[in-house]
Amino acid sequence: MEFDEPVIGGPCWAELGTSDLEASKRFYGEVFDWHCETDPREALRGYTVVHLGDAAVAGLGPLYRPSQPVAWNVSFAVRNIDAATNRVAEAGGTVIRGPIDVFDEGRLTVVLDPSGAAFHMWQAHDFRGADVFNRPGSLGWVELATRDIERARNFYTTVFGWSVNASEWYTQWGLHGEDFGGMTTTHDRFPADVPPHWLPYFAVEDVDATTDVALRSGAKALQEPTSVPDGPRIAVLRDPQGAIFGIYQAGEEAREQAGSPG
DSSP, rough: OOSOOOHHHEEEEEEEEEEHHHHHHHHHHHHHEEEEEEOOOGTTTTTTTEEEEEEEEEEEEOOSSSTSSEEEEEEEEEEEEHHHHHHHHTTTOEEEEEEEEEEETEEEEEOOOOTOEEEEEEESSSOOOOSOOOTTTEEEEEEESSSSSHHHHHHHHHOOOOOOOOOOSSSSETTTTEEEEEEHHHHHHHHHHHOSSSEEEEEEHHHHHHHHHHHTTEEEEEEEEEEESSEEEEEEEEEEEEEEEEEEEETOOTTTTTTOOO
């Protein structure tokens, strides 16, 4: 990701919805050396912001309804969430929840794109999103895995105005001339039962060493550590509760990171 702070239209936050909040705190603390600050407000049911030093980098929270899958969710910053929510519906997406006020922090909408991939939109007030990007332990790239590449291109360019830099094997999303994410097909790299989804990639100092720690802590590797041609070394992991996330070698070029063989 080329951005070092939240940008309107770009990813601003990654948030895990988990079936076992305490186990997730332990797992990700071991993998990324995150330390946790749990919000005391009863309405948030233990929502936890994880930090690197003093920098907020991601959120961990409980499942809010029985049908909610255990998964990482990506939030995209918008200037006017009411207008953005309307664009989602007009472009063929589905509004699941919102817009809602989240105390004084901001306003949130939870939506599905036309293929069923979930994401969040966030209009910031007191809380903008992650304090850092691209450092080891922080968000550095986001990737959409979908079964319909063309429909997804039309949807996201309509909703967010993203630029598209596409080769025959991979699509990169951009804003203001800078790429922040990409798109691949689900059948290329994921088991058949994995639905369309947004996948956050976190930067790490050593992909192989981090993968080893994750596996010893109960994760499974959906993609073993791989060096991408003209890109960084990456891996894709499934945590013990079932949420999928990616890692990539910090300091290496991330623009082609998700175009691994598969």
